[in-house]
Amino acid sequence: APRLILILGDQLSPHLSSLAEGDPARDRVVMAEVAGECDYVPHHRKKIAFLFAAMRHFADRLRQDGWRVDYYTLDQDHQDLTDALLASRRDSGARQLLVTAPGEWRLLEAMKRQWPQKLGCTVRILDDRRFLCTTEAFRDWAEGRKQPRMEYFYRTMRRATGLLMDADGQPLGGRWNFDKENRKRFDGEAPPPGPKRFTPDATTREVLELVEARFPDRFGDLQPFWFAVTEEQAQASLSHFLDHALPHFGDYQDAMDSGDDFLFHSVLSQYINAGLLDPLAVCEAAEQRYLQDKAPLNAVEGFIRQILGWREYVRGLYWLLMPDYREENRLASHRDLPWFYWSGETRMRCVSEAVRATREHAYAHHIQRLMVTGNLALLLGVDVKQIHEWYLAVYADAFEWVELPNTLGMVMHADGGYLGSKPYAASGKYIQRMSDYCGDCPYKVSSAEEDNSCPFNSLYWHFIHRHRRRFEKHPRMSMIYKAWGRMAESKRDAILARADTLLEDPEHL
Ligand code: FAD
Ligand code: SF4
Known part of the structure; x- marks a missing residue:
């Protein structure tokens, strides 16, 4: 009997373990656009369109490669994946389902515990080999460490892959990390190239019409739609980044600018996460640019660290710590997420800019996510589940295995410090230093206690207090507490009073 091979929307890679195990002459691929996955959180319309368009192109490619593909479109109204799978199972008489492990704990559990009975067939779950560190290897690495640290994991991964290593097993350039060189404010000197943009073909246009019709009121602009939706286009996006942005990636990695939503970032995460690009190949291509003298080491090392280090580290943590992880809330944050995270209607210029970019592109770069929308959520003490659902919904690259540790761990410090020993809390001064936002903002960044003072300032001290x-x-925060202690009591009281006023009505910040 044939077997069914289920391919999920973020598994669009021809080298997927389930495809490698299958046989095109015998087995059938199943792909499905299902309502349940669209509504689980209110995903950005561009994200839904991107995934459906990429899925449809991938199905076409598999058919060209000789696979039989059962593809269920959203208008066939299958509520969840098992509905679609049941239709294919009945039609084919299959007795086994092959699937590469999903990136979400909830779905993996359902596959293991409920699907065999629901589908009336065995379910074989294969490892996802698109990652550079297996979940078992990560567990082994993390075991016995009192506090796992990304930096040490990253060094292990550099050694294991040989990326940016010399023949003696030492890091190229004599250092593991060039972060200190990567903190320039953007001065407009080098014009940012922006991501490569593609014109939608007929397949993508059909998806755009479907998403427009089905989700007329959802958050997120559908047009202009310019994402890559095939492996070839994603490769072209990678080349474009390597040629034009990588040389400056390091210098301006932490910068923000109101004139440019992308600066020198790669805007590749959605393609890597969906399977259109292979993370190791991306790192190797960046390494080549350094070896060919086309990009400096601080840029290439910084870029490779994000993928080889952070991306693999958060994935390892997710599978190590779930399901308890998603319940963590160690700073006891319970405030409702202000509506302006969706509407963008706030006087805070840095926040309204981050939300605008998010709405337009289903993208904001890391510093906007971490130091603007994230920092504000941390300082306000927003409920961890609410802010998690927001990040999971609004970005085209958002899948739980990567989004949850970044939100709950890196931003909200709700896990006690797996992603940073101290919280990334910062006052308006940080935003002022790294951006041009404050000049056009009605709030005064130089003040913490006046009525028009920058909310980040008083909220920062309130958080510290x-x-x-x-x-x-x-040890890395005692200086801050000393500075707070040295302030005149009257000033401290005024700052806390200002913060209390803001916290009473965060909707109107
Ligand atoms: P670049 O700056 O060009 O970085 C290169 C690549 O490194 C990215 O494409 C990405 O694959 C990887 N990377 C960089 N930082 C991280 C990180 N912290 N964790 C994992 N991978 C990283 N990234 C996601 O892919 N999906 C998410 O849902 C997601 N949610 C986030 C939520 C919050 C609150 C924060 C602070 C960060 C989140 N990130 C997430 C990480 C990071 O912000 C994005 O990967 C990055 O902004 C994507 O843009 P880029 O491709 O231009 O990245
Ligand atoms: Fe943001 Fe404060 Fe600067 Fe306004 S003054 S842009 S709120 S940091």
């Missing part, structure tokens, strides 16, 4: 017991003894 209210979490004193947890962080006061932290």
Whole structure:
């Protein structure tokens, strides 16, 4: 009997383990656009369109490669994946389902525990080999470490892959990390190239019409739609980044600018996560640019660290710590997410710019996510589940295995510090230093206690003050507590009073 091979929307890679195991002459591929996955959180319309368009192109490619593909479109109204799979199973008489492990704990559990019975066939779950570190290898690495740190994991991965290593097993350039060189403010000197843009073909246009019709009121602009939707286009996006942006990636990695939503970032995460690009090949291509003297080491090392280090590290943590992980909330954050995260209607210029970019592109770069929308959520003490659902919904690259550790761990410090020993809390001064936002903002960044003072300033001190017991003894935070202690009491009171006023009505910031 034939077997069914289920391919999920973020598994669009011809080298997928389930395809490697299957046989085109005998087995059938199943792909499905299902309503349940669109509504699980209110995904950005561009994200839905991107995934459906990429899925349809991938199905066409598999058919060209000789596979039989059962493709279920959204208008066939299958509520969830098992509905679609049941239709194919009945039609084919298949007795086994092959699937590469999904990137979400909830779905993996359902596959293991409910699907065999629901589908009336065995379910074989294969490892996802698109990652550079297996979940078992990560577990082995993390075991016995009191506090796992990304930096040490990254060094292990550099050694394991040989990326940017010399013949003696030492890091090229004599250092593992060039972060200190990567903190320039953007001065407009080098014009950012922006991501490569593609014109939608007939297949993509059909998807855009479907998404417009089905989700007329959802968050997120559908047009202009310029994402790559095939492996070839994603490769062209990678080349475009390597040629034009990588040389400056390091210098401006932490910068923000109101004139440019992308700066020198790669805008490749959605393609890597969906399977259109292979992470190791991306790292190797970047390494080549350094070896050919086309990009400096601080840029190439910084870029490779994001993929080989951070991306693999958060994935390892996710599978190590789920399902308890998603319940963590160690700073006891319970405030409702302000509506302006969706509407963008806030006087805070840095925030309205981040939300605008998010709405337009289903993208904001890392510093906007971490130091603007993330930092504000941390300082306000927004409920961890609400802010998690927001990040999962609004970005085209958002899948739970990568989004949850970044939100819950890196931004909200809700896990006690797997992604940073201290929280990334910062006042308006940081945003002022790294961007041009504050000049056009009605709030005054130089003040913390006046009525028009920058909200980040008083909220920052309020955060420091209210979490004193947890962080006061932290070696990297004691200076901050000393500075707070040295301030005149009247000034401290005025700052806290300003923060209390803001916290009473965060909707109107
Ligand atoms: P670049 O700056 O060009 O970086 C290169 C690549 O490195 C990215 O494409 C990505 O694959 C990888 N990378 C960089 N930083 C991280 C990181 N912290 N974790 C994992 N991979 C990283 N990334 C996602 O892919 N999906 C998410 O859902 C997601 N949610 C996030 C939520 C929050 C609150 C924060 C602070 C970060 C989140 N990130 C997420 C990480 C990061 O912001 C994005 O990967 C990055 O902005 C994508 O843009 P880029 O491709 O231009 O990245
Ligand atoms: Fe953001 Fe404060 Fe600067 Fe306004 S003044 S842009 S709120 S950091």
